[in-house]
Each structure stands twice: as structure tokens, then as C-alpha cells.
Amino acid sequence: MDPTNQPPDPSPFLSWKDPREVAKRIKILIKAIEQSPVSVIITDPRGVIQYVNPKFTKLMGYTLEEAVGQTPRILKGGFLTREFYTNLWDTILAGNEWHGLFHNRTKQGDLVWELASISPIRDDNGVITHFVGVKEDITELKRLQDQMAHMAHHDQLTGLPNRFLFLDRLSQMLAQARRRETSFAVLYLDLDDFKAVNDTRGHAAGDSLLTAVAQRLQGCVRETDTVSRMGGDEFTILLADVHDLADVERIVATILTAISTPFTVGDAECRVGVSIGVAIYPLDGLDVDPLLSTADGALYKVKASGRGGYCFPARHAEP
Template sequence: MDPDASPARLNPDGPGLPADTLDALRILTRAVEQSPVSVIITDPDGVIQYVNPKFTRLMGWTPDEIIGRKPSVLKGGYNTESFYRDLWNVIRAGEEWRGLFHNRTKAGEFVWELGSISPIRDEDGRITHYVGVKEDITELKRLQDQLTRLAHYDALTDLPNRALFMDRLAQALARAHRRETAFALLYMDLDGFKDVNDTCGHAAGDALLGAVARRLQEAVRASDTVARMGGDEFTVLLEDIHSPEDALRVAEQIRAALAAPFPHGDAECRVGISIGIACHPADGTDSDALLRAADGALYQVKRAGRGGIRFHGETVG
């Protein structure tokens, strides 16, 4: 193949070539045409010169439709402009680039492709083309995302679980230290949840936990983290508060949100909530100290009769 010619069609039958060279070219052509991964060749400016059949099957663009266009038509929107700048800097320097593409098919469906792009040089070392080889990993990416979500979110309530909450708490501590700001941690336990389980059954209890999770999220800001720590225990992370009174206000909103009965078939279920509050930095400057302080405050609420709100070291309601 002439490196200066458009390889829109891979033609191994060039004139005057030795038989063994022609055989090698035919094998190479068949390998590319029958490849289980997408192959795309562009000129030095990124204009598409060739795509193999796998590309057409995956992306929906025929050679006649895509040749002469730039790969930017395939962008799915996830990769940033700096991503593409870095890519071009690498391949223009004559190096191979590897990475993950988020692309869009002609029909508008999103695909994830693991790919590499390499320069093709002529006998003088001049870059004449780039070849991209990409493997569709959309299903693998979906499964990975699903596993990641299962590892970080509670399956019953779809709230962050303990592991993700601890990660968010560590990030909040780092931000608060950097910005010299305060935040609050609310540790909460449902009152009367065991009675619902015993009276109405575990299915009703599970449904109730899901409904409680939704009300908790509605009672706080979108930027706040609501998590299920396990059982009927929940936490809320309130960042960028100006005073403990801000945390108290949110705690009262939560208590009010859960005061209304929860529908259960033709009947209703009622639960209350006890809340312990710890504030950073007054009650601790690390995750363990803050959790102990909030949990200790919650324990004092429970001892006093439930349904209350208590700061670490102080009863407020």
C-alpha cells in the first residue's frame, strides 16, 4: 500500500510485487478486514481514510459515509477536550497512545472502546497515517460500574453505604482542613422500627427503610450526603455550615419529615427518629473521633427516651 495513497480500500494486488510479498499483503488485508476489533486509519490531519467491517458493524457508519470525515463525529461526550489534546500531543510526537474512548454510534447509542493509536511512518521516518485499533468493552464497563455501585451503595435504599460514607467523610475532613470550614455529622436511629418488622413483616420493614431514605434525602440539600450505615441506622454529612444551629435546624427538619405516617397497604406505619450530632472541629478532627462523638450523642438520646436531638455533650431537644 502506497503510504501517500488513500487506503479507503486495502488492495494487496499492487503491480510488480514479488509473489511472496503479495501473499503477505493478502494475509494482512484479510487479517484487518476480518479483525474482531475496529480498525480505523487516518491521514496526518486526522481525516479518516479507512475503516474495517468491524467498525461499520459496531458504529453503523459505512466506509462511504465515514471516509473523508474526522473521528470527532464519533465523540460520545464523556471524554474532555484536554483528553483529546493529550492524545494528539502523544501521537504527533511519534508515540503510541492508549486509553478509553466514550463514543457514539450513528444510531446515537453510546459505546466504550479500549483503544490504541499509533503513527505509521514511511521509509524516511515521516508520519503519513495514524492507525487506531479499538475494542468494544461496553458490556464489561457496564458490569464494572454495576459492581462498583454494589460496593458503594446500599441495595435496599440506594443510599451510599458505610464504605462510601467513610470515603465522603474523609474528603469532607480534607476540604474543611484546607478551607478552614466547619461541618456536622448526624448519626440517626429509627425509633419503633422493630415493631414494624414484628407486626407487618420484613417486607414491610424493607419498604419502610426505602421510604425513610427518600424522606431523608428530601429534607437535606442535594450537596449533603445521606447514608445507610446498616440496619435502621443512617448518617447525614452537612458540609459548609456556619454554626451548630444550622445542624440543629436540619435535624429538626428530618424529625418533622419522618413524623408523618408511612402508607402500608390500607394501613399506616409510624416510626420516630433519634439524632446525635457531632461538629467538626469542636468534637473531633478525624473520622473515628467524629463518629464516636455522634454515636455517643445518639446513645444518650436513646437513654433519655428516644425521639430527641442531642449534640455531643449537650441536650438540645
Template sequence: MAQAVDAELLKAQAAAQAMATSGYLFSGDFATFYEHATDLLQQTEIGNNFVLSDEMGQQLVNTIRPFPGPLPRHGNPKQLQQVFKTMKPVISDVYVGGALHRPVVSIDVPVFKNGKAIYDLSIGIFPERLGQIPLAQHLPPDWIVSILDTQGVIASRTHATDRFVGKKVVPLLLQRMEVAAEGMVETNTLEGIPVSAVFSRSPRTKWTVAIGIPTQQFTAQLRQRFLLLLVTIVILITVSVVLASILASHLARSIRALIAPAMALGSGASVTVPHIRVREVSDVGSAIKNAFNLLTLHTLAANVYSNISEGVVATNPDGAIVSVNPAYCAITGYSAEELIGANPRIIKSNLHNADFYRGIWETINKHSCWNGEIWNRRKDGSLFLVSETITTIRDGNGRIEHYVGVINDITEAKQAAEFIHHKAYHDPITDLPNRSLFMDRLHQEIIRARRNKLAMALLFIDLDHFKEINDKFGHDVGDDLLKMAATRLAASARESDTVARLGGDEFTAILNDINGKEDAARVAQKMLDEICRPFVIGLHELVISASIGVAIYPTDGDGAASLLKAADEAMYRAKRGGRNAFSFAVAG
């Protein structure tokens, strides 16, 4: 489950980093950024809100508040300072947010411009969203699951959330967490419920998941498991009667002293073994106490093994599967009967080459552990991506007993991250590349053209009279017109070219590997012809035109800024000439 918490936090971090590259931030168009960010949150559910703050901590945008409007200062100034100081993303501990004055966790990332951090962009996650993680594991309803920040403060909890979020866990658990990354402790919850608490801390985010299993759950299972042991004790008592003539009452009393702890063991209660002078009988008493401790741990481990959402598979040293948990079967689509005795290669996807797997085993042989991402294939043939940890288990003599793999299906998380990345670099209305992606491709094409001594063209396209249509018929019709125009413009260029929307009614096109002005003129004229065709939107038949400016690399500019300026000036010259035309840049 710690992996699921990691995935949620790191997915939000990836979204924030993608949004931090938005061209609307660089241009100061916070209104459009607000709309874009709000739309992304609604479509992806990666977090609760985005907050943009300046270096002084003043919030400039907060998607949980109307824009524009008065906003408070950043709710976690120390984290803000750390972002500007380190220039790296920072995952916060639980703190009280400045806008809603309620517990929140935020992931802050720097917004760079020309290599300098100019803003802090954070994505906020409320406890309710983190609380969905343990709910998705379908654990027994009386198990108490807490997600803890790096300080042991409760960020989310399956029981009494409002009462305990923002408070530290019980001292005994906190002390144990300070000395170990994972383990178990017998303690009481904050409500006072006796539990066996298991915990695991993520090595990446340093957050911890703690699961409290009520002690009373062990009673029924222990009664069954120790029935045989209780029978053995009874046999010992019977034997003591037979031997009474030899050992007299002393031995009998010693064995009878074990009846109470044996009964307690069978009922799952705490075991107290009295001091016994006869060594052999005393050894039996010690064995009862040890058995109680070991089997309590075994019961706990079996419960966790059967209920966690991560798939667990164990193999013998030869690679044959000897055990799988229910989650592993659910993830792979194979039954336990199909998997036991097979090799884990049964789910091999064939997407990775031999060197990939050779590298995994070189790491395992050297460090006894490997962690990474692997594409696998389910029984039904579908592909899935997992985050997997493979660990070597050795006996007391150092010999390999088992290899244990723990897998977490991150297919949806990966797809969500790719969707977020796409949304961050594409226009929300037309789905064309936005200003950020356009500028990146323009820089790359200029570098390629310079290296290979090639010519390229930059077209700056403005739709004529679009504003009048937008004002007259409304934004819905205007957006539909933009979508249709974008489709026609993209169809007029080659697949290797880039057609982008900068914003409003402005589009651009990068035409690479052209032979000269004639190639650029042919594409520009085709775009004009396509835009002039009527647009049928609902009951309306709308007619517009376009004005296009054309700049050629390297004749009209040898860099992105100079080419853009030349194409923009040429576009305005086409407008002044009567619109529905293209114009080449004029040197000088």
C-alpha cells in the same frame, strides 16, 4: 479481541478493588458482605464468585458456597502470597480452584485496613465466561479461538472446551509466542487440524488470543486470486513453443516444469518448484512460490480484518480515510462510502479540548504510536467511549504511508465499572451512601471545615421499634420501610449534605457549613417529624419514630472517631429520654 479479554479481566479487577473497600469487611460482618457480593454478581455478571481469604490462605467467604459453612483453603497459595507481598492486584494463570476442583482464573486484590493488608479478596472467572468473548465476535464457526494465560495454557476455547482447557497450546505456536508478541504460524491444532494460526498478546495483562483458521478455507479464495497468474503461465508455455526453434526443447521443458506448481497455486495446495537451469524461467518459478506465500498471508489478513470485532481505520498521511473494516462501520454508524475520503474528525465528540488532541499527536510523532481512551460520537448523535491505538505505518525509506487506528467500544464496560463502583459504595437496600463512603466523606468534610474554620454537625439516627416491625411483618416490609425512611431523611437535608445508612436501622447525616446548633436542631426536628408520619406499605399503615444524637465540630470532637462517639452517645441519651427526640452531645 485481545483488548476485549483485557477489558473483561480489568473490569473484574476493578470490581474486586471496589468490593475490597466494603465497610462490612472492616467490621467483620461477613454475612452482610456475602449477601452484598452475591447481589453484585447477579446484577453485573462480572465474574462467577468472590472469595475472601486470610493471610494464612483460609477461605472466610466464598459466594459459590452457602454461608456460613466449611470452606477449603485458597486454591492458589503462590498468588495469595504475592498479593500480601506486593500489596497489588494479581491476575492469575489458569489453576484448579479449591472449592469446586475445576479450572478457574482469579483476580486477587488486597483488602487494606489502616494501611495494612488484612485479607485477600479474589473474583473467580470460569472458562465458560471467558468463552463468551470470542462468541461475541461472530467469527466463522470453524475458526478455533483460544484465550491463553501468560504461560500459554488454554483458559478458554471455542471448540472442545472441556477437553483442552488447562492444557498448553501446540509446541510450534508456543515457541513462536515466546519470541514475538504477535504473528502467524502454520501448524496443527491439538485435534490435528491444519490451520494458519494468528496470535496477539496484550501488553497489559500478557494474555494472548490465538485464532486458528483451517487451511482448507484458503483454497477457494486462492483459486480465484491466482486464475490470472495461471493464465500468465499458460501464455509463457505458448511463447515457449514459438521460441522452441531458438531455445529447443530445454526451455520448453523448463517452462512445462512450472505447470504443476502453477496448478497447485491455483488450487490452494502447497507449492513445490523444481530446480530449473534457465535463469529467467527459474525466476518465474521463484515468483510463483513467493506469490503463494504472500497471498496466503494476504488472504489470512483479509479474513481477520473483515471479521474482528475491533474497528480498524486507515488514513493517508494527510488524514483522509482510505480504508475501514466492517466493525468500524458498525461501531460508528457510518457506511464505508460515507467514511472513505473523510477525516476521522467525522466522529469527533467535542468532549475533549485541543490540548488533548495535541498531546495525542505529539506522542505519535515522537513514538509512532499512541494508546488511550477517547469519547466519540456516532452518526445518530449518541456518544461512545473507545480504547484506541493509533500507529504510524512507514515505507522502506522511513516515509509515512498511513496512520492506522484500532478502536474497541468500551462504553458498556465503563458503565458496568461505574455501576460496580456505585454498588460498592452504596447501601443495597436504600441506595444511600454506605459506611465506607460515609467515613470517607466525613474525613473530607472535617478536613475542609478545619481548613476554612467552619462548623459542621454529625447526626446519628436510630429508628425506634424497627426490629418489632421487621419481626412481625417480615423482611420485605422491613426493607420497604427502610427505603421510605431513607427517602424522608434525605429530603430533610440539603443536597450538599450527606445522609447515609450504616446498617440495620442506623443512619447518619453530615451537615456541612452550619452557623450553629440552631441549624442542626432545625434539621433534626424536621427528620423526626418526617419519620413520625405513617408509612403505608401494602395493606399496612405503620407508625415509628426516631432517636437522634447531634455532635458539633469542633466543639464535640475534632476527628471522625470522636464525633461519631459523641453523636452515638447523644442518640442513646435521646432513647433513654423516651425516644422520638434529638439530643446534643454533652462536653466532657
């Protein structure tokens, strides 16, 4: 036990009495910044760069000499809004710490995501003299997060939106159509004779065929439309901003022709057909469930009548 019965100083860096100790500790602090695994950038109150550490130069590609005298605008990737930077400056000029994500661009043009904290540095009178930013490269983490999000919302075989994303986009399209008083179409598709291909040629050939079908379906619609795979050999399509029922019928006819054209799977040719059930908002339903029920019922009628065609309740309901 300490004979003086005094607890040890928990923060020796706070003792600044001996000039030699001061110099020693400053050297340690400088080394810590120089060897830090995260980027450190120091600016004056106007945002002009005064210092960057080696991690910054390694990640961003700018040498210390190239960075000093510049502003962090040299790093802007162009994806963050003016409001973003206004909020940042309002926060640190008020003397508060700012925490957030930067999407910056390196000198070589590569985009990086950085988790950053920016703090004011004050003199003995409390006046802000500098700002220090500490930034951690999380580009790989963001890539993995985006990949996981994509996997959660997309079919792993075809890359198309899956059932979850289809329902989400259907809900969004429904809300938009209500606001704008417009129409859209829901198409339910089921491949004909796919099971025969899968059974005779094997699952690998079946997977290749489904991928090729997905590509052809995407080629039949506009960029504003959504093609989804619901599972197995079932697909759905959302046709946005339908102005004329005849236009929907033309797209359906295009799909029938595209899918009936022979596919080359491996070294052999194979054929499948497609049956399509169609529902139109608001003619066939005013909400998600009625629209899906109508499209599914229309598809069932096509299957029951011999397959290889479509059922279009709204068209039949026209006077």
C-alpha cells in the same frame, strides 16, 4: 526432518518475491481487517479518515462513505479533556504507539467505551504516512465494573452510600473544612419502634419501610449533603458547609417531622420515630473518631431519655 537442514520460515508473510504470492497475501491481510472483531480506522498524518472496517461501521453507525474524509472528531463524546487529545497527538506524531480509553459517541448518539491502540505507519524512508487505530468495544465491561463499584460502596436495599463510602466522604469533608476553615455536621440516626414493625409485619415490610425512610431523609437535605445507611435501621447524614447551628437544628426538626409522618407499607399504615445524635466540626471534634464518638454518644443520650428526639452537644455548649 528437512533435508536441507534449514528451519522453516516462521513468518511467511515476510516473503515478497513472487508477485502472485504478494497479491494472495495482501488479499488475506485485507480479509483479516475486513472480518476483524475489532474496529480498525486508518487516517492520514493530519487525522483525516482514509478507511474504516465493517466492525467500525456496525458499532459507530457511520458507513465507509460517511466516515472517509471526516476526522475522528465526529466520534467525540465530549467527556475527554483537551489535554487528553494533546497527549495522544504528541505521542503518535513523535512516532510512538498510544494506548488508552476513548469515550465516544455513535452516529445515533449512544456513548461507547473503547480500548484503543494507535500506531504510526511509515514508508520505506521512515516517514509517517498514516495512522492506524485498533479499538475494542468494552462498554459492557465498563458497565459491569461500574455496577460492581457501586455495589461495593452503596447499600443494596436503599441505594444509599454504605458505611465505607460514608467514612470516605467524611474524611474528604473533614479535609475540605480544614482547608477552608468551615464547619459541617455529622448526624447519627436510629429508628424507634422499627423492630416492632419488622417482627409483626415481616422482613419484606421492614425492607419497604427502610427504603421509604431513606427517600424521606434524602428529601430533607441538600444535594451537597450525604445520607448513608450504616446497617439495620441506623443511618447517618453529613451536612456540608454549616454556617449557623440554628440551620442544623432546623434540618433536624424537619427530619423528625418527616419520619414521624405515617408510612404506607403494603396495604397498611405504620409509624416509627427517629432518634438523632449531632456532632459539629470543629466544636465537637477535630478528627473523624472524635466526631463519630460525639454523635454516637449524643444518640445514646436520646435513646436513654425516651427516644424520639435529638441531642445537640454544640448547641448546649453555646454561652
